[in-house]
Amino acid sequence: MPTHASPGNAHLRHDRQPLILSGLAHDVHAAAVCWALRRSGYRPVWARTLADDAMTPVSLHADDRDGLRFSGGIDPARTSSVWYRRPRLPDAFDRVAPADLDFVRDEWKRHVENVHATCAAAGDVLWVNRPDRGRAAENKLLQLQAAHRCGLRFPATLISSDPDEIRRFFAAHERIVYKPFATHSWRDGDGRIYSTYTRALDAEALQDDAALRLCPGIYQACVRKRYDLRVTVVGHRIFAVRIDTPAAEDGVVDWRAASLGGGSMSSRVALPHAWEVAVRRLMSTLGLVFGCIDLVADEHDELHFIEINQAGQFLFVEHDVPGVPLLRAVAAMLAEGRPDYALDTIADVSYAGFLEDPEQQAWWAEVAPGIRGADGRIPGVSEE
Structure with a gap:
């Protein structure tokens, strides 16, 4: 070639x-x-x-x-x-x-x-x-430990399969979301497709003890968000993009689900200086030189750290915002x-x-x- x-x-x-x-x-x-x-x-x-x-x-x-x-x-x-x-x-x-x-x-x-x-x-x-740093950074709890040490705000989080703990967490925060450790898609016996995007939960979804005990999950206090930020760190450079999505339907609050149907809009933004400093500190703490970070902004425009993907996708960001x-x-x-x-x-x-x-x-x-x-x-x- x-x-x-x-x-x-x-x-x-x-x-x-x-x-x-x-x-x-x-x-x-x-x-x-x-x-x-x-x-x-x-x-x-x-x-x-x-x-x-x-x-x-x-x-x-x-x-x-x-x-x-x-x-x-x-x-x-x-x-x-x-x-x-x-x-x-x-x-x-x-x-x-x-x-x-x-x-x-x-x-x-x-x-x-x-x-x-x-x-x-x-x-x-x-x-x-580095393989050792990358594998460690994929652990959700290690991410949150590092975020805490670096002064990043993030939602209260519970990882559990204990029905009583999950319901107590729900009672304490009123609105919570469930998300898997990794996104997974599959078909059931009738050919219907399911996918494990982040989803808001209500009290009815938490009634079945057997279902909750069957599989551990990540439960987080729900941020009443206005928009998402996708922050891609490439070495010493930080690229931030704002993602606006329609109001959540059927309890799905994951911007990825909205983007599949073209229901999101993206634009390049500047990350606030304090968050830029904190993100650099997070990358150093985790020992990473590349990472895709998800943040959400609440109704007061306060940012909250959600997670970092050390081997995340980034070309969709440039596709949606060609200037990045x-x-x-x-x-x-x-x-x-x-x-x-x-x-x-x-x-x-x-x-x-x-x-x-x-x-x-x-x-x-x-x-x-x-x-x-x-x-x-x-x-x-x-x-x-």
Whole structure:
């Protein structure tokens, strides 16, 4: 595929290249960032697992003189960054006998765990984000602990499967919402589709002890919100977008549900200085260089922290508000391998340009036929 160098740079200029780890062939975020990097003279490697033939095998060296160091696919001399996007463990091995598969898979799992646990030894390689920090940041309670330490306001929260505790929480706050640990969609026996978006609860929904005990959930005091903020942190840059949605229907208070039917409006805003300082402190406390933060504003325009997704989606934000250069920012940070990157490291590209490029259209035509699993679903994509 052709590459397009940025103005003033007519050839490939860089010895250190980004590595993108994403296990889904249809990952539009990985594809768009690779496209932006190539158009700016970089040669990113996109690998689904550490066993992928697209990358050089990763080796770890340890001795009592120099300690631990990396080489191969994550070599500080050749790798500027590792985007730990959504990788998978190596699973498919064409030349392994069925009787040996469990052994090979387990050995790969342990090798990958060693790489993740010692990633700091890769030296001058930026991880977006470090696997250990990213996994910890996905824990909802650790997020709220960090938010508390950083002085961020957030709704009272209960995680429980105890019916009495849940009802006492409801009585104390009058209006509460339920949300799952992770969004999930499924079909019932009659083919009806359900999805676990955040939903307001009333007293009637909390009467069945058996149902409440069956599955733990996250319960939060409901903020009487005016609008949502989606705050995307890319290294040292913070991009905030306001999302206005219609009044909640059927108890659904999640802006994602409204956006599916085109019922939301987005605009770029400036994050208040005190919140910008607090968000930077939160990122530092969690050890993250990238994150998508959800805030809500109440009827008095006071902001409340809801959660952070350390591997969140961001292209929909640029799609709704084209002036927010998120694709360019992520590509620039990966290219330079540092959080204090310059936007002009990357050519003046956009998500809209990616969607219109024949290269993207050819890529999608290639991957689209094979992305549905045996059950007809697309991995990583909700039914809606």
